[in-house]
Amino acid sequence: MDLHAENGALTPIIQTERLTLRPLAPSDTADLHVIAAQWPVVRQLGGWPWPANLAFTASRSVPYTGQGFVWGVEAAGKIIGSVAVTRGELGYMIHQDYWRRGIGKTVVAAALDRAFCQDNCPVINASVWADNAASAKLLCSFGFTHWQSRYEQAIARGYPVLSHYYRLTRPAWDGLRNTAKSRNSGA
Secondary structure (H helix, E strand, O other): OOOOEEOOEEOOOEEOOOOEEEEOOHHHHHHHHHHHOOHHHHOOOOOOOOOOOHHHHHHHOOOOOOOEEEEEEEEOOEEEEEEEEEOOEEEEEEOHHHOOOOHHHHHHHHHHHHHHHHOOOOEEEEEEEOOOHHHHHHHHHOOOEEEEEEEEEEOOOOEEEEEEEEEEEHHHHHHHHHHHHHHHHOO
16 A cells, blocks of 8 residues: 555554554654653664653654655554564564554564565564563564674663574565465465
8 A cells, every 4th residue: 555645644554453554743753752761662672762862752753755664553543653664674662551462463564564565675684682582582473583693782771782683585474474374264
């Protein structure tokens, strides 16, 4: 589905029963800043500062115009997270009140499908800090494989942290999707 503005409103990219995935807008700054002020969330992000900085959050609360996409994750009329594939790299964050509800899995699946099927990415990379077992598990559930680890400066933490790098190829994603379709169709 193509993105366009209608009467000044951004068209949703994906609409489910409980979530809307859409481009971020300046009006999302307050909701996004609530998430940016949650240490359990920000400590797992590579590029967000701590303590939360409103100007930085505002700079991220705009429609993305680079290679790839950034979507806000909206539930019940407010932004509860974001998911992106930019320059072939997957990233996501979810408000801690919404953890362990399957939202991460839903939004990552939608982002991967868009990146591989519409944007024709050959490979998608992702990285997680070594102490982020939940994100590593999520990536592996989609067929990502670990290929490298190295220490990197964690902006929010203020010191180097071991980071694990994962990648998912288009053929692996296609195989996973085909297997899921076969299971769902009873084949």
